[in-house]
Amino acid sequence: MTADGKSQDAVLKVADKNASIAEKNRRTFAGQGLFVANLIGSPGCGKTSLLEQTAKHFGRRMAVIEGDVKTAFDSARIAAAGVDAVQIETGGACHLNAAQVAEAAAKMNLSKVDILFIENVGNLVCPSSVDLGETVKVAMVSVPEGDEKPAKYPALFVRAAAVVINKIDLLPYTEYSVNRAAGDSRKLNGAVEVIALSCTTGKGLEAWFEYLEKQTASAKRPAT
Amino acid sequence: MHEFTIARSICRAAAEHTGDAKIDFMRVEVGALAGVSVDALDFCLGEMAGEAGLGKPEIVVEEVPAVLKCSCGKEYQTFELLEGCPSCGGFDREIISGMDITIKQIENGKERK
Numbered sequence: 001m002t003a004d005g006k007s008q009d010a011v012l013k014v015a016d017k018n019a020s021i022a023e024k025n026r027r028t029f030a031g032q033g034l035f036v037a038n039l040i041g042s043p044g045c046g047k048t049s050l051l052e053q054t055a056k057h058f059g060r061r062m063a064v065i066e067g068d069v070k071t072a073f074d075s076a077r078i079a080a081a082g083v084d085a086v087q088i089e090t091g092g093a094c095h096l097n098a099a100q101v102a103e104a105a106a107k108m109n110l111s112k113v114d115i116l117f118i119e120n121v122g123n124l125v126c127p128s129s130v131d132l133g134e135t136v137k138v139a140m141v142s143v144p145e146g147d148e149k150p151a152k153y154p155a156l157f158v159r160a161a162a163v164v165i166n167k168i169d170l171l172p173y174t175e176y177s178v179n180r181a182a183g184d185s186r187k188l189n190g191a192v193e194v195i196a197l198s199c200t201t202g203k204g205l206e207a208w209f210e211y212l213e214k215q216t217a218s219a220k221r222p223a224t
Numbered sequence: 225m226h227e228f229t230i231a232r233s234i235c236r237a238a239a240e241h242t243g244d245a246k247i248d249f250m251r252v253e254v255g256a257l258a259g260v261s262v263d264a265l266d267f268c269l270g271e272m273a274g275e276a277g278l279g280k281p282e283i284v285v286e287e288v289p290a291v292l293k294c295s296c297g298k299e300y301q302t303f304e305l306l307e308g309c310p311s312c313g314g315f316d317r318e319i320i321s322g323m324d325i326t327i328k329q330i331e332n333g334k335e336r337k
Binding site: 011012013014016017018093094095125126128129130151154155156158159184186187188190 | 226229230233234237238241257258259260305306308315316317319323324325326327328330
């Protein structure tokens with residue numbers, strides 16, 4: 001602002017406090033060789049079920065930060081699957097923030113962990129633009145929600161490195177087109193990995209595990 | 225409804241920029257991929273400006289298109305991400321901008337440009 005208070009143009013990028021904490025998280029996680037996935041999807045799309053199935057495969061190589069508006073039901077489910085889980089109750093907030101993640105991660109022993117999942121609050125809008133310091137965002141949708149979700153929520157799908165389409169065991173009962181959902185996801189992000197699976201039957205889970213193994217290996221390589 | 229938090233960040237940034245002076249006018253641009261509701265942000269800014277010491281400025285919040293660069297070389301603006309490049313129809317594009325929230329203009333002079 002000029003001293004005489006005359007009008008002037010300002011160009012000010014709004015980088016809130018969250019962004020700087022997220023960057024700090026990212027550096028910390030990278031230093032630990034951790035692959036961190038921020039899992040974002042609607043309530044009921046199967047985020048916790050996917051993590052339960054993933055826990056069966058990876059065991060204690062993975063850990064989970066659970067975000068919910070209320071209750072510790074989900075962290076209890078993950079803990080029952082045999083992996084370390086910390087619950088964050090947001091008390092009404094529609095998404096997790098980087099400070100909550102930093103606090104939760106500090107409570108965990110991550111020295112033997114390869115993959116840290118952050119299960120965000122069930123919501124396709126707000127979590128997409130709030131950086132937590134993750135390595136990648138994983139968008140999760142499910143067959144009963146309809147195949148137009150990537151088209152309707154582009155702000156999430158342009159940012160997601162991987163898209164998981166869950167509940168493909170229900171395809172015979174719906175008009176859901178995996179091709180449409182996958183095609184729209186690829187229009188929004190040409191490099192996206194699309195994995196269709198069913199947490200109920202286990203179909204497609206191998207591709208998900210393979211994706212995670214690949215990401216884990218590259219997170220362990222020291223940055224050049 | 226994370227616009228409340230964003231509005232607070234905008235007001236703080238503006239107050240820092242002006243040295244806590246009252247302002248008359250502020251224009252904020254929201255990228256088409258910012259994941260923010262323009263109406264909700266407008267409402268929150270109106271509610272929070274006074275509290276942040278900015279007075280009662282006129283506030284304009286505008287959604288601006290994303291800027292994409294296609295592998296064919298074409299750089300273009302769009303709100304419709306599911307439409308391909310206007311030049312080649314392709315989707316192999318890099319996002320140049322569209323995720324940001326920017327304060328484009330702050331005025332506290334009596335004469336507006």
